[in-house]
Amino acid sequence: MKQSVGSKEGQKVLCYHCGEACRDTSLHSGDKCFCCHGCKTVYDILSKNDLCTYYDLNRTPAAGAVHSFVADRFAFLDDEEVLRKLISFSDGKQSNITFYLPQIHCSSCLWLLEHASQINPHILSVRVNFTKKEAFVVFDCSQTTLRQVVETLASIGYEPHFSLQDMNPAQKKVKKHTLYKIAIAGFCFANIMMMSLPEYFSVSSYLEKEIGRTFQYLIVGLSLPVLFYCATEFFVSAWKGLRNRFLNIDLPIAAAIAITFLRSLYEIFWLHGSGYLDSMSGIVFFMLVGRYFQDQTYQFLSFDRDFKSFFPISVNVLQNGLFKPRQIEQLRVEDVIQVRNGELVPVDSLLSKGDALIDYSFVSGESLPVRVEKGSWVYAGGRQCGEAIELVVMKEVAQGYLTNLWNNAIFKEPKQRYSFIHLLSRYFTVIVLLLGLGAALYWAYAGSVSTMWNALTTILIVACPCALLLSSTFTNGNVLRGLSAHGLYLRHPDVIEDLGDIRHIVFDKTGTLTGKDGVDIRYSGVAMDEHTKLCVSRLLGQSNHPLSIAIHRYLQLDDQAIAIGSFREVPGAGIEAWIEDAHYQVGSALFTGADTLGTLSEYTRVYVRKEAQLFGYFTIRSPYRKGFLEIAPQLSKRYHLTVLSGDNDSEADFLRELLGPGHQLLFHQSPEQKLEYIQRLQEQHPGKVLMVGDGLNDAGALQKSDVGIALTEDVNNFTPASDGIMKAGSIGLLYAFLRFARAGRRIIYVSFIVSILYNIIGLYFALRGDLSPLVAALLMPASSLSIILLTYGCSSFFAARLLHKKVL
Amino acid sequence: MYIIIPIAIVSMLIAGGFLVALLWGLRTGQYEDDFGAANRMLFDDSKPDTTGTNKKQ
Numbered sequence: 001m002k003q004s005v006g007s008k009e010g011q012k013v014l015c016y017h018c019g020e021a022c023r024d025t026s027l028h029s030g031d032k033c034f035c036c037h038g039c040k041t042v043y044d045i046l047s048k049n050d051l052c053t054y055y056d057l058n059r060t061p062a063a064g065a066v067h068s069f070v071a072d073r074f075a076f077l078d079d080e081e082v083l084r085k086l087i088s089f090s091d092g093k094q095s096n097i098t099f100y101l102p103q104i105h106c107s108s109c110l111w112l113l114e115h116a117s118q119i120n121p122h123i124l125s126v127r128v129n130f131t132k133k134e135a136f137v138v139f140d141c142s143q144t145t146l147r148q149v150v151e152t153l154a155s156i157g158y159e160p161h162f163s164l165q166d167m168n169p170a171q172k173k174v175k176k177h178t179l180y181k182i183a184i185a186g187f188c189f190a191n192i193m194m195m196s197l198p199e200y201f202s203v204s205s206y207l208e209k210e211i212g213r214t215f216q217y218l219i220v221g222l223s224l225p226v227l228f229y230c231a232t233e234f235f236v237s238a239w240k241g242l243r244n245r246f247l248n249i250d251l252p253i254a255a256a257i258a259i260t261f262l263r264s265l266y267e268i269f270w271l272h273g274s275g276y277l278d279s280m281s282g283i284v285f286f287m288l289v290g291r292y293f294q295d296q297t298y299q300f301l302s303f304d305r306d307f308k309s310f311f312p313i314s315v316n317v318l319q320n321g322l323f324k325p326r327q328i329e330q331l332r333v334e335d336v337i338q339v340r341n342g343e344l345v346p347v348d349s350l351l352s353k354g355d356a357l358i359d360y361s362f363v364s365g366e367s368l369p370v371r372v373e374k375g376s377w378v379y380a381g382g383r384q385c386g387e388a389i390e391l392v393v394m395k396e397v398a399q400g401y402l403t404n405l406w407n408n409a410i411f412k413e414p415k416q417r418y419s420f421i422h423l424l425s426r427y428f429t430v431i432v433l434l435l436g437l438g439a440a441l442y443w444a445y446a447g448s449v450s451t452m453w454n455a456l457t458t459i460l461i462v463a464c465p466c467a468l469l470l471s472s473t474f475t476n477g478n479v480l481r482g483l484s485a486h487g488l489y490l491r492h493p494d495v496i497e498d499l500g501d502i503r504h505i506v507f508d509k510t511g512t513l514t515g516k517d518g519v520d521i522r523y524s525g526v527a528m529d530e531h532t533k534l535c536v537s538r539l540l541g542q543s544n545h546p547l548s549i550a551i552h553r554y555l556q557l558d559d560q561a562i563a564i565g566s567f568r569e570v571p572g573a574g575i576e577a578w579i580e581d582a583h584y585q586v587g588s589a590l591f592t593g594a595d596t597l598g599t600l601s602e603y604t605r606v607y608v609r610k611e612a613q614l615f616g617y618f619t620i621r622s623p624y625r626k627g628f629l630e631i632a633p634q635l636s637k638r639y640h641l642t643v644l645s646g647d648n649d650s651e652a653d654f655l656r657e658l659l660g661p662g663h664q665l666l667f668h669q670s671p672e673q674k675l676e677y678i679q680r681l682q683e684q685h686p687g688k689v690l691m692v693g694d695g696l697n698d699a700g701a702l703q704k705s706d707v708g709i710a711l712t713e714d715v716n717n718f719t720p721a722s723d724g725i726m727k728a729g730s731i732g733l734l735y736a737f738l739r740f741a742r743a744g745r746r747i748i749y750v751s752f753i754v755s756i757l758y759n760i761i762g763l764y765f766a767l768r769g770d771l772s773p774l775v776a777a778l779l780m781p782a783s784s785l786s787i788i789l790l791t792y793g794c795s796s797f798f799a800a801r802l803l804h805k806k807v808l
Numbered sequence: 809m810y811i812i813i814p815i816a817i818v819s820m821l822i823a824g825g826f827l828v829a830l831l832w833g834l835r836t837g838q839y840e841d842d843f844g845a846a847n848r849m850l851f852d853d854s855k856p857d858t859t860g861t862n863k864k865q
Contacts, residue, residue: 053851107847129844180834211812214813
């Protein structure tokens with residue numbers, strides 16, 4: 001796989017390290033070109049340490065790399081308390097720590113990280129867990145510090161992600177027990193079936209009696225772990241349900257398992273018969289497999305993030321004239337903190353020094369960074385773009401404008417969901433029990449007590465809604481798979497049901513309906529001649545305001561030969577300069593003196609003036625996601641739609657036209673207002689509410705809604721707590737997802753009816769006494785398997801029909 | 809015919825051995841990262857001038 005990247009490919013030169021287009025070939029090492037110093041530095045480190053296999057395993061392995069890192073960003077790792085909380089084990093010689101490295105994406109990453117000891121010999125070993133994107137590192141803490149280890153990793157492009165969450169780690173429970181249970185139940189089930197073979201083929205009479213008895217005792221022995229270990233979750237869940245006065249589906253199942261076991265013991269020990277322990281362990285096995293199939297987890301996703309996962313661990317605080325890192329939780333009012341380029345402002349504070357350009361897209365959904373005047377508020381969650389700024393802390397971290405949202409009661413308790421299968425199982429159980437009691441009473445009157453017990457227990461065993469559980473777990477599991485294959489990852493199978501009942505859909509605008517990167521720029525006004533265009537572009541190239549950068553990129557013109565004189569940037573207004581004896585101004589209407597009368601649009605506009613002539617303006621807007629534009633008409637016909645935006649209402653006309661009448665558009669919404677809107681919707685209208693959002697500012701609404709789906713460009717990014725995570729490109733499939741979720745319920749109904757038919761047929765033969773043990777023993781797995789195949793086939797069919805569109 | 813009883817018990821013990829192996833594999837997390845192990849196996853550690861400090865991995 002030797003490649004020739006870093007040389008010409010078409011016309012563009014691609015960076016040998018990250019694969020991005022290089023501006024020129026000035027940065028190179030041998031015949032390899034690099035796009036920036038960051039990439040070249042990493043290459044130099046790797047080649048010095050003989051780690052270039054990294055580049056042999058995959059082409060441009062560092063795709064999406066961060067191009068630089070600030071040297072003293074990790075100073076907080078020298079803090080004893082931070083150290084104690086992060087390191088999982090240390091004996092003074094060796095320390096163990098697990099890093100979360102979101103950059104891990106290919107075998108090169110794996111290889112490089114596990115060879116990190118070649119760069120820093122005090123790193124003793126690194127073991128990567130690829131699916132979790134974690135690296136377990138053992139290092140010699142008598143020779144090196146955690147900070148040096150982290151800096152080593154960061155220097156080769158793997159900067160560990162530390163967040164406030166790491167400081168208060170929640171106990172992670174691994175659901176390995178389900179797999180143990182399945183393994184043991186499968187083992188016992190198979191062996192019980194084998195021991196029952198003489199019984200099935202009615203050859204037991206030819207064998208010596210003792211052999212038959214021994215086999216029966218072995219079967220009883222094998223069934224004990226099934227009952228007392230594998231089936232415990234049904235009993236526990238049934239008991240929990242009873243205590244909460246909620247009759248769930250596990251109650252009849254637990255009852256049926258217990259009664260089958262007791263009756264089998266009675267038959268084996270008293271009547272010297274054979275019992276039904278094969279069926280019992282079989283059904284436990286199938287139900288466990290179903291649950292496992294349904295409760296699949298996405299290891300790389302987390303659905304429980306609050307602001308703590310987004311915020312850094314520490315920030316630089318001014319102490320005796322020096323900036324020292326301090327944990328965010330220990331920040332007090334009136335501390336002076338420093339926030340550097342690209343860092344998150346952790347607390348609500350006032351700007352005291354520096355040029356603040358804050359990107360609030362995270363908090364409010366505004367698409368463009370805001371310039372903040374000295375002495376004005378800067379809110380937690382904003383990201384500084386530009387030079388380092390100093391801020392005076394005004395509120396502690398948990399009390400901020402944004403973080404206050406998590407003090408709302410809705411975050412205190414998890415959403416309660418009750419699936420309709422519990423309801424269905426209740427009806428089913430009640431009907432079968434009534435039948436059973438009727439039969440028992442009849443036999444009691446007829447005077448045959450043994451037949452009465454027989455009828456009662458048989459009916460109780462039949463009342464086990466295990467077929468319902470099987471069909472629902474396998475259908476849900478398959479629906480989840482279908483959805484995740486197309487970019488929607490749900491947290492829990494019960495969400496599918498709510499997704500099928502959605503009547504209202506609420507969208508966030510910025511970042512959800514509109515793309516985060518890429519802007520739509522249009523020029524209107526007097527056409528500029530080529531030279532003027534070049535000069536304007538040259539002027540824009542001098543400024544690092546995001547709008548200037550965007551328009552500069554759009555014009556794609558630059559000529560270093562043109563001299564610029566007396567360049568001036570007026571913050572919040574525009575830029576001006578003298579170019580070739582002409583005075584150019586680019587900026588807001590006020591700055592350029594443009595006449596805005598008669599134009600109602602609130603799109604962001606940048607005006608161009610050369611000398612006395614006002615040329616025109618650039619209109620800048622975020623483009624809507626293509627998928628949404630396609631499905632908006634379909635959605636607006638069947639659902640009540642709302643667009644809730646923290647942004648201004650410049651897009652109102654466009655959205656109104658797109659969605660048609662009867663739908664709501666709300667702008668300038670704070671995070672709390674979004675939450676309250678969802679609440680009002682739920683109180684005033686029947687039907688469930690789906691919220692689709694992306695930022696922390698939507699966190700309240702996502703939590704409050706019946707189904708909250710967080711949209712993300714990259715599933716490895718951080719998303720706020722939600723019931724589902726959807727890839728941004730899949731938004732065009734939303735309508736299909738909703739219909740697919742509804743189809744899931746129909747499949748469960750159909751397969752349940754089929755399973756009832758099986759029960760009726762089985763019962764009919766059983767009551768007549770015609771059922772041979774072999775047929776009975778085969779019927780149970782056969783009916784279970786056919787239901788599994790039915791649900792699997794149906795859901796795959798619907799998945800193919802509804803979700804056939806490719807993910808964009 | 810009584811020989812069938814020890815045979816059945818022995819067969820169960822053998823199967824039990826496989827069960828234990830499976831449980832051990834699960835417990836030590838061998839099924840958790842299928843990508844890592846599969847790729848790690850293919851890595852060449854035979855660069856001429858590596859000193860073999862990472863053989864333990």
